[in-house]
Amino acid sequence: MVPYNVSLLMVWAFLGLTLAIGLCAAQKTTFRAYAVGDKRFHTNTLVVTVLATAFGGGVLMRNMPHIYDDGISCILYSFGTPLSFWIISLLGIRMDPFMNHLSIAETIGSVYGKYPRWITALLAICFSIGLVAIQINVVTSAIGMCIDSINPRMVTVWATLILISYAILGGVRAITTTDVLQFVTFIIIIALFIKFLFIKTGKSFLEVVWQLKQEEKFELSNFFQRDRNLFNVIQVYLAALFYLSPSILQRLYMASSPIQAYKVFLRATFFSVIILGCIVWIGLLVFVCHPTLSKTEIWPYILADRSPAYRGCMVICLLGMTMSTADSNLHTAATMVSHDIVGSIRNVPSNSHIHQLRWAKLTLLITGLLAMIVTAYYPDLYRLASFVISYGISLFIITVIPPFILAIFGFRGSTCTALMGMLTATLVYLVWEQWIQPKTGIGFGCFPLAANFLAMMATHYLLPQLDGKGWIGRSNQQKRMQQLIQAFKKYKKRIDLE
Template sequence: MPLYNIPLFMALAFLFVTLTIGLCMSQKSTTFRAYAIGTKQFHTATLIATVLATSFGGGFFMRELPKMYAQGILYIFFTVAGGIVRCYIISLLALHMGPFMEHLSTSETIGMIYGQYIRMVTALLTTGCCIGVVAIQINVMSCAIGMCMDTTTPSILTVLATLTLISYAVFGGIRAITITDLFQLATFTIVLPFLLKLLFVKIDQSFLEMIKFLQKEETFQCKNLFKFDKKYWIHLFNHLHWVLSFSPAVIQRFYMSSGPIQAKKVFSRAVLFTAIIWIGIALIALFVFVGNPMLHRKEIWSYILADMSPFYKGYVAISILAMTMSTADSHLQTASIMISHDMVESMRNLQAPPYMHKLRLAKLATLVTGLLAMIVTVYYSDLFALSTFVFEWLCGFFTAIVIPLFILTVLGFRGTTRTAFMGMTTGMVVILIWNHWIKPKIAIDGTIIAVAANGLATMAAHYLLPQPPSTGWAEPDAQQKRMMELIRAFKKYRKNIDLE
C-alpha cells in the first residue's frame, strides 16, 4: 500500500472499530429510560471517562490551541482556570441533585418546578445548543481529515464518520455511547504526550531556554497576570461565562449516576483530569510558539504536522476524530431526549397515558438532529466563524437563559412559572442587546451579564410580586441533610488526623 494511503486506512479502521464496539456492546433497550440514561449501574470510573470524553471535543483542541498561541499567558490562564472551576462547580451542584435523580433531563427537572411551558423553552434551547456543538465537531472532522491526509476533498470521510456516530447512537443508546467514549478517550489522551514529545524534539531547546525565550515575549510574560489593565479585565469578563457554560451533555451525566454521592465523586475526580488535559493543550501551544512565533493561526497545525510520517499523521487524525465523535454522540443523544421526552410531554395533557412510541421517536430524533448539524456546517464552513455563531448565540442563549434557572432549582429555589418567565426573558433581552450593540464597541461578551440579569430578575420577581405560600427556598430533604452531616463528620475526622 502506498505510504500516502496509510492515514486514510487508519481512519477507516478506527471508524470500523468504533462502530463495531458501539453496536456490539450496546444493550438492546426495551424502555426509553434504559435508552436515555441506562440502568444507573455505571461504574464511577466509567462515568468519569464519559464526562471527560464529552467535555473535550475536537473543537476545543483545534480552536483553543491557536487562541492560546496568539493571545498569550492571560488567555491560557483564564481558559485553564475556567475549565477547572467549571468542573468543580458542577461537583458542588451534584450533592443537591437528590430530589431530581429519577429525572431524565435538565428540562424535566426545571419543568417539575416551573411547569410545561418553561420545560418546552428549556428543551428547545438545549436542542439548539446541542445541534450547534455537533456541527462544530463535524467541521473539525473535516479539518482534521483534510490536514492529516493531504486531501482537498475530505467530505466523503467526514460524512462516513458522522454516519458512524449517528448509527451507534441511534441503535445503542446511552450504553453504546458510554462504551465508545472509553475507547475514544483512550485514543485521544495518548496524543497529548505524543505531540508534546514531538514538538519538544522539533524545537531542540531545554525547558530553561524555552522559559527565557517566553519571558522575552510581551504576551507571555508572567507580570501580565498581575497587570490589571484594560486587556486583563476584558479577558476576565470574557471567561467568567466560561465558568458557567455547562455542556448540556455533561449535565446529563448527573442523571446516569446512581445517586448524588456517586455524581459528586465523578465530577470531583474529573477536576484533576480536566486540569491535566487543559495543561497539556496549553503546553502544546507554548511549544509551537517557541518553535515559530510568527505563525498565523491557520498555519499552526501545518507546522505541527510538518515532517511527520504518514503513520503519525494518521494517529493524530484518528485522535481528533475520537475527540469529535465522543462529544458529538453525547450531544446527539441529549438532543434526542429533549425532543422525544421533554417536548412531547410538554405538548401533551398531564392526565394523558404515557406516549407509547417515545423510544422510536428518540431514535428518529437522533438521526434528524445529526443531519441538521451537517447542514449547519454547509453554511459555516470556517471553524472559527462557526464557533463564534454557536458559542455566542446558540450556546450563549442556553447558558444565559437555562443555566441560572437550573442552578437555582438544584440549590432549592422554588418559584412560579411567572417568575421563571420574567427571568428568562430578561436574560434573552440582555444578551441580544449586549452582543449586538455593546460587544462590538468594548469587546466583552454579554453572556455573563445576561446570566446575572436572569438570576437577579428571577429573585426580584419573586420577592417583589405576590407569590403562593409554597414558593421560596426549600428546606434540604432528609437525604441532603444526611449527606451534609457525613461531609461535616469527614472534615472533622480529617482535621483531627492533621492535628495528630
C-alpha cells in the same frame, strides 16, 4: 502504494473498531435505560465520559492556535472548564430531589412548569446541534490537512453516520462505552504528540522554560496590560463559571446518587486541569519551535514533513475527541425531544411508552443530519464557532442556568417567575451585544445571568404567588450527605497528616 494510504487505513481501522464496540454495547432497552443507562455506571466510567464529552476536537484545533498567538490571556481563560466542573460538583450534592429525572429540562419543568421546560429543551437542542456541527467541521479540517488522497467530506460523512448508528442502536450505554475507547486513544496520542514536539525543539525542559520567560506575551504582567479593565476580566471569569452545557449536565442524571455525582465532577475537575495543561504545553512547544507563525500556519507547520503514521495518529486523535463530544450532544438532544417535548405534551411515563424510544432514535438521526447541513453553510471553523457561541451556547446559559441553580438551592418559583427571568436575560444579552459592546468594548459576560437572577427574584417578591412557592429548606437526606462529605474530608486530612 501512496504514502498517505497508511493514514487512511489507520482512520478506517479506528472507525471500524468504534462501530464494532458501539454495536456490541447495543441491546434491547427501555427509554429510561436508553436515556440514562438505568443509572448503573461505575464512577470512573462517568468521569471518563464527562471528560470525553467536554473536550471536543475544537478545543485542540481552535484553542491551541489561540494559546500560541495570544499567550497568557488565552491560557488563563482556558482554565474556566475545571472551575465549571467544580461548580457542578457542588450542585450535584444537592441533586437529591431531582435524581429520578432524565434531563435538566424535566427538572426545570418540575419546578417552573411546562413552558419553561419546553424552552429549556429547545435551547438545549439548538446548543447540541451547534456543537455537533463544530465537531463535524473539525473532522473535515483535520482530514483535509492530514490526508491528501481522499475527499475529507467523505470520511466525515462516514464518521458521522457511524456515531449516529451506534448512538441510535445502543443509547447512552453504547455512547459511554465508545467514549472510553476514544478518550484513551486521545490521551495516548496527545502524550506521543507532546513527546515529538519536545524532540523537535531540540532543547531541554529548562531551556524551553527560559525561552518562554523571555517572551512578553507569556508573562503574567502582560495579562493585566492587555486587559486593563479589571472589571471586564472579573465578570468574564464569573461568566465562565456558569458554562454548563446540557450534555455535561446530562451526566448528572446518569449518576446513581448525589454522592456519586459529586465524586464524578470533583475527579473530572482534577483531570481536566491535566488535559488543559497538555493542550497549553503543545501550544508553547510549537511557539518555541517556530515563534513567528500566524494562526493559519500553525497546523500545516506541525504536520509538515511528518510520516503517514504520524498524520494518521493526529486524525485519530481528533476523531476520538470529536466523536465522543458529538455522540453525547446528539443523545442529549434526542432525549429532550422525545421526553421533554413529545413526552410532556402526550403526558406519558418515560418507562412505559415505546414511542418515546422511537422518537429519540428518529430525533438523533435528524439532529445529526441538521448538524451536517449547518456545517455546509459555515465551512470556516472560527466563523462557525462564533455563530454557535453567540446564538446557541450563550442563549442556553443565560436563560436556563440561573433558574436551574435556584431550583437546586431550594427555590420553587412559578411559571411567570421563570419566564420573566428568561425574557429579561435575553433582552439584556441582545441589547448588550448590539449597542453596548461595540461602544465600550466590554463583553456581556455575567450581566445577562445577573439580570435573570434579579428578574426572577423581583417577580417572585413583587407579584402575588401561589401557596408553596418560595424557598424550601434542605431535606434530611441532603443534610446527611453533607455531613458524610465533611466527615470524609476530615478523615482524609487526618490520614495525610499521619
